Amino acid sequence: MQWTDYISPLMQGAWVTVQLTVFSTILGAVLAFVFGIGKLSSNWAFRAISVAYIEVFRGTSLLVQLFWLYFALPLAGTAMGIDLRLPPVLAGVLALGLNIGAYGAEVVRGAIAAVHQDQHEAARALNFSARQTLWGIVIPQAIPEMMPSFGNLAVQNLKDTALVSLISLGDLTFRAEQIRNFTQDSTTIYSMLLVMYFGMALVLTAIMRGLERYATRWRTARS
């Protein structure tokens, strides 16, 4: 077998990696906003849940979270008489999204808290409600502050997807391992793996830069 024969199976794996990355990053972004805002909420229950979520998922490793969702949750479900077996893809997306969301929530919280008090006062003087102030005034100004960190987290997330191969999900790393077991051609396969992950990271970085430019276009407007 030649290296060109590896391309097709590796591309299949890469497609799974892309899907995992996209879905878990979107899930992570939603969770980041919900719990980042929650941590600043005046409602103590919402605040407590947000703090608990952020601390638990930042304080334990992604691998343990993944194993827990995939192996332990179904057993806990059996004990309670409910079926909590998750398909590997769902377990992977959930674990990755929950993990990246916890880090993202801290980014969202920090960026929202950094918006100047003056802006809150101007909003109050114009009689905006608390919700209108948050979504119309504060968050649009906080998003540009979040974007560089979000870009880093998204790339981190892409690299973390390799862990899901441990629950037999056919992602890029899993496929590479399969071929390697079969051919023993470690050097070629791992080199290709490296290049493919790097390529995907480049594309992802470019996408995040694009989003960042979009979110900050008001800052760079020229007369």
Add this chain to the structure above:
Amino acid sequence: MSDPIIKFDKVVKRFGDLTVLDALDFEVMRGEKVSIIGPSGSGKSTVLRILMTLEGIDGGLVTVGGEPLWHEPGPDGLRPASEAHLRKMRAQLGMVFQQFNLFPHMTVLRNITEAPVKVLGLSKADAKLRAEELLERVGLADQAQKYPHQLSGGQQQRVGIARALAMRPSILLFDEPTSALDPELVGEVLNVIGQLAEEHDLTMLLVTHEMRFAREISDRVCFFDQGQIREEGTPEELFSDPNEDRTREFLKAVLD
């Protein structure tokens, strides 16, 4: 004479151990143009910020349009105001800030239309019409599509004035509107404020260090010192012939 539109009745305001307003009594009549002068830290901004509901009070009573601002009637007398009450009261007031506080992520036009649309429920078209009229009035009709950072400080402050006016307040509060401006840009902002001062119905409260301007446009000038009105009167009385030594010292210091 009619009832005052603004009334401070023995109002106390503290920040920790510091008593900023110490049983302040202060009244403003409807349509009156009042300038507040005084040394830094004397509580001038605090008076405006209490009216704009940016700061609460620790004692006494503030009424706006005859209704308590920081209180509302309850089963046994007055109780602290709810957010709903504050929202209702706030509709009468507008504020122009020293640092402009424009929304940097919105165009000039959006800065002015956003609150009328979202808070007053105006249609986008009506709000735009209203904004364009106001921009015309403050001399910025051609800047509607710019972002605040593309404007000079004087232009930004004129947008700030238009933004406050778009909500049609009956009371407009100015907290040192020209203090953050380069000297050559002060005039254009004072011109706009001066025009507003001609409006019969609008009540204006202006904290300023521009003594000559205060003298020109005010019906009354109040000299604040240590959280009290040390002296007040017509501009003539206060600037030409102050009674108090403190007033005289202050005027001498700022006019030199």
